[in-house]
Amino acid sequence: MVAGFRPRRFVIVAIAAFVLLPIEVSDARWLPDFFKFPSKHTAAPKHAKSARPARLARHRAAAKPHRTRLAALGPAILPRSALKPASTPCDPATFRLVLDVGHTAESEGAMSARNVAxxxxxxxxxxxxxxxxxxxGFTETRLLxxxxxxxxxxxxxxxxxxxxDADLLLSIHHDxxxxKLLEDWEFEGKKSHYSDRFSGYSVFVSHDNPDFKTSLSFAELIGKELKADGLHYAEQYxxxxxxxxxxxxxxxxxGVYSYDELIVLRKARMPAVLLEAGSIINRDEELEMDSPERQNMIxxxxxxxxxxxxxPRQAILGPL
Incomplete structure (x- = not known):
């Protein structure tokens, strides 16, 4: 040890000097490595890509950066984005949700217990x-x-x-x-099939969607709202x-499931969710799904x- 050198006093002085420096986060790359803590999350995986649509990226690029000062750090300045959660609010007037109508007039999907496609x-x-x-106010909604x-x-x-150029995709289906689980019966003189064993809604997402995390978040919100209305999800899956x-x-x-192979979910370039609103092969639930009350509820x-x-999400440190 060098004579007259007091390490404790040196460390205290160095830390005080560092705290008082007006450092801006975006320009802090010059800091010595001993001020940086290694993290296994530092490097993004090679396959990770930004899942935000280009239109949202342009909106964010056009927005002016806001900065705030943190009292604990003296004059240090941080960008507002550093204080907010990863998710950002959207403007209903510009937010574009695509409502995908499941199946087609030529390929009508499942047949209900009463022979309705x-x-x-x-x-x-x-x-x-x-x-x-x-x-x-979501005037940019598109019906597909x-x-x-x-x-x-x-x-x-x-x-x-x-x-x-959508921000979100929701595909609408009925279950x-x-x-092998169908049973035979007749309705209005016509042969048909039914299964009263299962009922309820279900929500599906794909891990292969480029923004799986956002897809899952939206799917959970749908399930939460349906559950709050007293509906139950289909457990047979x-x-x-x-x-x-x-x-x-x-x-x-x-009631959120993964269905990774679904083309409409995995090939979409935006967050995507598929909703099975209810079972139309269940004779009782088919009548409910046909009622204006249930349709309005969903x-x-x-x-x-x-x-x-x-x-809008609140900033971590509250309103700035």
């Missing part, structure tokens, strides 16, 4: 949600109705959604069960009896989820 249910509910969203046979229409709808239609349950409180739940998804 799923596409009819999907289109009616999607139109109702579109109307409600636009009434609430696709034509064509089943598989080709999947790629057409994804291409159309991506071309709309059924695998053919966790059961082995579903065979290849069995899917992992990601949120047991709100439509209002989706709108409430969108509004909560877009509401």
């Amino acid at each position: 799923e596409f009819v249910f999907n289109l009616r509910l999607a139109r109702l949600i579109e109307e409600k969203l636009k009434t609430e 109705v696709t034509e064509g046979k089943a598989r080709p229409s999947l790629f057409k709808r994804v291409a159309a959604a991506n071309g709309l 059924s069960v695998p053919n 966790t059961q082995p009896i579903m065979g290849r239609d069995q899917h992992p349950l990601l949120d047991k409180e709100t 439509g209002s739940a989706v709108v409430a989820a969108v509004k909560e998804f877009c509401e």
Whole structure:
């Protein structure tokens, strides 16, 4: 040890001098390495990409940076973005949600217990949600109705959604069960099939979506709103009896499942969620899904989820 050198006093003086320096976060790369703490999250994985649409990126780039001073650090200046959560609020007037009507007039999806095509249910509910969203100020909402046979229409709808420069995609469907679980009956003199064993809504997301985290957040909001209205989610997807239609349950409180292979979810360039609004192969629930009361309940739940998804988040340190 060098004679006359007092390490404790030196450290205190050095720290005090450092705190009093007017450092700006964006220009702090000059700091010596011993002031930086290593983190396993420092380097982003090679496959990680920004999932925000270009339009939102342009909005953020155009916004003027706001800075605030932290009393604890003296004159240090930090950008406002450093004090906020990762998620950012959206402007309802410019936020673009695409409502994808599941299936097509040529490929109508499942058939209900009373011989009504799923596409009819999907289109009616999607139109109702579109109307409600636009009434609430989400005027950029787009209704996507696709034509064509089943598989080709999947790629057409994804291409159309991506071309709309959307911020969020919600695909509207109504549920059924695998053919092996169907039972026979007659309705109005016509042969039909039903299964009263299962009922309820379900919400699906894909891990392969470029913004899985945001997709999951929105899916959970939808499930939360539906649950708050007294509805329950379909639990059969966790059961082995579903065979290849069995899917992992990601949120047991709100009924969110993963369905990674769904083209409409994994190929969309924006956060994407698929909603099975209810079972139309269940005879009792089909009648409920056909009622204006249930349709309005589901439509209002989706709108409430969108509004909560877009509401301004408070800064970590409160209003600045």
